[in-house]
Amino acid sequence: MKASARTTFTEYLQGKKLRKTPERYAILDKVCDMTEHFHIDTLYSELEAASYHVSLATVYNTMDLLIDCGLVRRHQFNNQPAQYEKVSGVGNHHHLICTQCGRIKDVKDQELLKMMNARRYPAFHTSYFAINVYGVCSRCQRRGKSKSKTTKQKQ
């Protein structure tokens, strides 16, 4: 759904009187190619790998715009670097985060989502929500209680 994302973005940029630069669209396109959660430097590397050079600052700036127009969401689990995720079509999902290895798994839980979507809070205008379930994934359980410090990952 690259086309519809591009349309949304264009409308957003026009609405805010921001410029439609090639860099912004290149970043959006690459974001649409990402299938899972990703970190800024992953996105940056993929752009480089595709011989499309943009500065990191521009990547950060553009991600802010994409978040603002609702095409992307930013997550920060534990104290890992921020992760981004494109907002796919309908519905929301939530995350299972392994506190041992840091792995993230998406879960769709219709009943839970339905309930959350119906929730209203006084004096608060909800735009979206995130449900994060922390625990230990099967892989790490199998490996037993290893001494590895929780969710520490250098890249």
Added chain:
Amino acid sequence: MKASARTTFTEYLQGKKLRKTPERYAILDKVCDMTEHFHIDTLYSELEAASYHVSLATVYNTMDLLIDCGLVRRHQFNNQPAQYEKVSGVGNHHHLICTQCGRIKDVKDQELLKMMNARRYPAFHTSYFAINVYGVCSRCQRRGKSKSKTTKQKQ
């Protein structure tokens, strides 16, 4: 409930054959005094203000221990610095996060909590969960759509 927290901590330290240093208990005590969410440097400042000097490194280390033994939880909303919160007695609560001013409000929602507590996920051993609702608080709505960048706060 400082006493019970101290007991829990002592048992944890003994179980892991870690040392019971005065610094660790001083930090735990101060954490128990905190009524809301707090940042590391707030905790550090309060310790200084109470003329109890510990290094920042020790504060970070001790918080990791407190998290590990379940007395404290760490949150990271948007890309603000990490916030900590002592785990109070029973039950969980969730958070309303204002994307304009960064303010956090705790919400107790029994029905939602009951549902979440009943949830089980395949191949995953849940230890706790966090529900974050992002949106705009009444104060910021009243102020209209100001140009202030979302959740940027220097201290």
Added chain:
DNA sequence: TTTACTGCAAATATTTTGCAATATC
């Protein structure tokens, strides 16, 4: 007495910012 823990300072990692050059409108 052994060695885990502390404090300090330096290192690391991520994100932001300032500014001159460039490109959109």
Added chain:
DNA sequence: GATATTGCAAAATATTTGCAGTAAA
């Protein structure tokens, strides 16, 4: 032509780490 946006490098922020000295066991 005016100025928003870019790239680059430097700055800012938060957290971690190395190491020598100290203190808990």
